[in-house]
Amino acid sequence: MAISLSFFPIISTLLLVLSKVTEAANGTVVYDFNIGWVTSNPDGAFERTTIGINGEWPLPIIRATVGDQVIVNVKNDLGNQTTTLHFHGLFMNGTTEMDGPAQVSQCGIPPGSSFTYNFTVNQPGTYWYHSHDKGQYPDGLRAPLIITDPDFPYADQMDEEIVLSLSDWYHDQMQVWIPKFINKANPTGAEPVPQAALMNDTQNLTVPVQPGKTYLFRVVNIGAFAGQYLWFEGHNMTIVEVDGVYTDPAEAELIYIAAAQRYSFMVTTKNETSVNYAIVSSMDTSLFDTIPDGLNWNVTGWLVYNDTKDKPEPALVDEFDDFDDFTLTPYDKMALLPEPDQVVSLDVIMDNLGNGKPYAFFGNVTYVSQKVPTLYTVMSTGENASNPTVYGEFSHPFVLEHNQIVEIVVNNLDTGKHPFHLHGHNFQAIARSDEDAGVFDSTNSTQTTYPAIPMRRDTFVLKPAGYIVLRFQADNPGVWLFHCHIEWHVDQGLIATMVEAPLELQKTLTIPQNHFDACAAGGVPYTGNAAGNTVDVLDLSGANVAPKPLPAGFTPRGIVAMTFSALAALLGLATIVWYGLADMGAATMRSEEKRIAAMNHETTDITPVGGSVNSESDEARRR
Amino acid sequence: MTASVFAVPVFFVVFRETIETVIVVSVLLAFLKQTLDGPQRDVKTYKKLVKQVWLGAILGLLICLIVGAGIIAVFYTKGRDAWTHTEYYWEGSFALVAAIIIGILGAALLRVSKLQDKWRVKLALALESQPVTSSGKRGAFKRFCEKYCMFFVPFITVVREGLEAIVFIAGVSFSSPATAVPLAVVVGLIAGCAIGYILYKGGASSKLQIFLVVSTCLLYLVAAGLFSRSVWYFEAQDWNNAVGSDAAELGAGAGSYDIDRSVWHVNFGNPELNGGGGWGIFNAILGWTNSATYGSVISYNLYWLCVILGFLAMRYKEVKGHWPLRKAKEEKDALSSGSPSLAGSGVFEKQHEEKKTVEAVTTVPARTISE
Known part of the structure; x- marks a missing residue:
């Protein structure tokens, strides 16, 4: 159930130890990640196969300090899928080969292979890492990445840091979903709707807090699809960072965090401990084409002042009046860049x-x-x-x-x-x-x-x-x-x-x-142009291309079909006319003569002309 | 605004369905009038058969009103359109049955044009009085269908078209002001019936043979379209099942059809969308679709092929006295064997009277043109 405190320093440290982290004196952080399948059931509704690291899920948070060299040794133990890691938001200046997207800055790491990411972090703030291969990260391979800043400008205003990840959650693997999603039977491209929302990869999270303190929440939306509306009942947020950029403090009651966005904000707790307060994260249902029966698009946690008190159900919100991030001002006051080249x-x-x-x-x-x-x-x-x-x-x-x-x-x-x-x-x-x-x-x-x-x-x-x-x-x-x-x-x-x-x-x-x-x-080529041609790099024949566009209107095939249909109809009509206007035909005429003779015989025989109903039925009965 | 008084899509749907129905009904009525109503005709049988036609049409209307009411009730109580989940199966089945019946009936009608007037009356009477007996169940069933075809054809046509119209109107009145519906329905009905009446009048007063040829052509055009559409409907239902919604709601563009079955697809002239406007009428008479599938195109051509072969075979028999690819029997046998009637040759050819001796042979006109 609820893993309280899962990202608190002590446990985080524990996790770091578990994932064999060694921080050398020269500011090098080393992570050894064996990426493999585990099972998990974070929403308590369905046990699914999930991508874990070193046999664990939720995944460890990567932590480093500004200036550190980070080395991540990845071993792909998935067995059936390639993988990569992308360190979202890090500039990778000078190390673009460490950025992570498969077939962009590297080949997908095949099962059984190892791969080393080695880079230096010069940016403070809240980031995350995730797979950038085959739409894979919603299977679990995503977690926060925090770069601590000794010169954090608001350090003196805060007491403690809490990392909070938000996510949507699917019960099926992406390799199951994607073929169903990119399918001719899904012509509108309706995205699969998540089965649940998660907070720190669980639900009913409890966050113990002490009265009269200021906490720095680092929030990351590590979801695949849904934006999340986040609010703390009874508390305001003071935004100080977005996506690794420090901002002037900005007050907000409710923020919208799209997939992959990050916010750091300070929350100051109340001075008394009689009531606990709900933390609500609500998936943006406007993104969903349908809302399946039984979907709970909210996930709730609590600021727990007092363990013995109730954890109140959150109040319903009529309307989301979320903070407009466009109005934020960067702390460094970097001016508008000049006109573009x-x-x-x-x-x-x-x-x-x-x-x-x-x-x-x-x-x-x-x-x-x-x-x-x-x-x-x-x-x-x-x-x-x-x-x-x-x-x-x-x-x-x-x-x-x-x-x-x-x-x-x-x-x-x-x-x-x-x-x-x-x-x-x-x-x-x-x-x-x-x-x-x-x-x-x-x-x-x-x-x-x-x-x-x-x-x-x-x-x-x-x-x-x-x-x-x-x-x-x-x-x-x-x-x-x-x-x-x-x-x-x-x-x-x-x-x-x-x-x-x-x-x-x-x-x-x-x-x-x-x-x-x-x-x-x-078996992936790594020299030459996009098509793997190393001789004439301007010859792109054989390069991967998109399917052809839908044919517009009548194709030759359609014209042939239409012509044939019209021809068939005309021939048919001609046959009908020909048949309808033709003579009776020798054989029919002969039989007709006989019939009429017989009829004449019959009618004169039994009843006068005109009273035929009875005679006919009589005749029928006779036979 | 006109939109709140007159729902154009409703008009077109009602108009389209009415036209399709009245073509069938008025051709039948005109045929009966020409054949049975006149000097030396049997008024009793005429009235009986006319009654069959009207009974079929009215009963069909009644049934589709009842079923339609049921559908609308479900529609409003359950809040979702239960019908649309299987709509195309129904439409496809009705269209298939209608195409086959019209196919058989059309040949029968046309064949009548060659028979002598007196004989025509006789046949109608015979058919009328024939007891439902004879060889086995199939024979009985056939006889039954033949005897009441004047009932079944309008009946099935009306049920199909009526249900389609009702469901559509229910759907529209769900989303647009209900006040816009009645006027559109009435005007659509009147316009459709007017066309039917003109057809009937024209048919009933022109030369029988010409009328029969023209109306048979019209019937077969409708029937080939119906046949093609029945296949189209089945495929469309299949596609709807795959997409999980009414693909027609996706409009006319991508996703409203299965690309792998498509022969042509144009984004205009969708006869299923909002009544289809003029395209809907084009669809009703000629089987037009903006999204042809292999199935619908092949079935359309196949239908015509069958029609052509059928008429060729009938003609062959008329001249040679036996079916193609069959041994020419002794003439007497050939005529009395009750040979399995191919499409259409059956309805008015029932008698096994040849056992009797031919006595006086009156002159048979090579062809008969009604007076």
Whole structure:
């Protein structure tokens, strides 16, 4: 049942020990992760196969201090699936090969293989790590990653830290769900609705608190799909960090945390201990196409002041009046970046392809994994690495020049919310429209009046039929995905690839041998263009492509069918006319003559002409 | 606004279903009028058969009103449309039965045009008075169907079209103002019946043979469309089951059909959507669909193929005295053997009277054109 205190320092330390963590004096943190299947039942409703680490689930929190070198030695013990780890929100500056997306910056680690992630963390704050392969992380492979900051600006205002993860939860594995979801029988692309919501990978969580103290809550939505409305009954939150960016303190009663977003906020407890208070996290049901019977989209925990008192049921909320993260101001007061050197404009479209299945598109391109991981293509195509062609049309590549200012405009032509995430950067979120505002117009000055100090984060919600405008500086050479963080939409291809300063990368980067070994073990090519062509890298024949679009209107097949049908009908009608107008035919005429003769005979024989009913029945009876 | 007074989709649905029904009913009535109602005709039988037609139509209407009321009751009490879960199975079955019956009946009607007037009357009378006996159960069943075909054809047609219309109207009035429904229904009915009346008048007053040829053509067009649609309905139900909702609710675009079965799909002219407008009428008469499947196209062509072969065979028999691919029997036998009647040759060819000696042979006109 409820695992109280699961992320409290003592237990966390215990977990760290369990996962064989060694923190050397020089600031190196080493984790040995054996990733394998375990069973779990966090919602008490269904025992399922889950991906654990070192035989345990929930997973250990990765912890490090700013400046530390982090080494994660992964051994894939899943047996039936490849895997990877992505450290969400970490810039990986200089180590783009450690970013984690399969077929982007590495090959999926095949079963039985090992792989080492080795990077240095220079950013403080709340992050998380998760699989970035095959839509896998909702099977359990996701957990918070906390980088402690000795210079935390609000350190003197807080007493204790509490990590809180929020998540949706499915009872079936992703490899079961995905084929059902991306299926011609699901033409609307209705995303599977979670079976439960979790708080610290459990329900009815109790968080013991002491009166009159200030707690720093680090909240991560590690879910696959649902955004979460979070509130503490009777308490306000003071937001001080979003996605690793410190902010000026901002008061909120209720916050909305989309999948992959993080918030740190301070909660000051009351001075008396007579009542316990509910912590409620409520999945955003507007994302769900249907709400199945019996679904409880809320998960509740409690701030427990007094163990002997009741844990009250939370009051119902009529309306979610959530805090607008666009209004936040970064603590460092970084000013609006200058006008962009390059604008990447992306239209979000959900549509079906020629196989009838639902896909997600930026413009008219749905992402398809390429044969060679994109980063390895950068490293092996020489000068041509600055030509987007080599990455394959369906990796949807954008080549960015080193240090240029890039603006990403995303127009939502879909009616759902999409939390967009950029790897390798925080972006300045300089504009976000309301729902149904339509497409961004850069010539409209009311839309281009940007804040002087825009808020920054790495995952930002795009509203239904609205737009967002993001800016960042391409100061981090690497291959970075830009994608919706709803895992279903990742599976559907709502991804673009930013290839940032590829020629710079070639000069500075060395891929560790054990990364190539993983490719070799899995039989994945690791040189050449997206199609694995090493001779003519501009020849993309054989590259992975999306299914063909749906045929529009009449295809030749349809025209042939229509012609045949029309012809058949005309021939049929002609036959009818021919038959109907033809003579009686020799044989029929002869028989007819006989019949009439017989009839005449009969009628004169029995009854006068006209009184035929009786005669006929008589005749019938006679026979 | 007009939208609150006159629901256009409702009009089109009612209009479409009415047209389909009245084509069948008015062709039958006109046929009976031409054949049996006139000088030297049997008024009694005529009235009896006309009564059958009307009885079929009215009983069909009654049944679909009752069933429709039941459906609407379920619809409103359970809050969900129980009918739509299996709707296409029903429609498909009705369409299939209607296509087969119309196919047989059409041939029978057309064949009549060649028979001499007197004989025609005789046959009708014979059919009317024939006791339900004869060879085995199948024979009895056949006889029964033949005897009451004037009842069954309008009956089935009305039940099918009526139920479809009622369900649709129930669905519409669920989502749009109920005030918009009655006027649309009435106007649709009137418009449909008017067309039926014109058809009947035209049919009843033109030359019998021409009328029969034209109306048979029309009937077969409707029947081929029905046959094709019955296959389409079964496939559409299958697709609905797979999608887990009424795929028609997805509109006309992607996802409203199974791409793997599709022969063509255009996003306009969906006859199932909001009554289909003019396309719905196109659908009712010619079997148009915006989303053809292999099944629906093949069945449409196959139906015509059967019709063509059937008529060719009938013609062959008329000339040669026996069915194609069969040995020519002795003439006498061939005529008296009660050969298994192919589509249509059956209805009015019942007698086994050839045992009697031929006496006076009156002249038989090579073809008969009604006066």
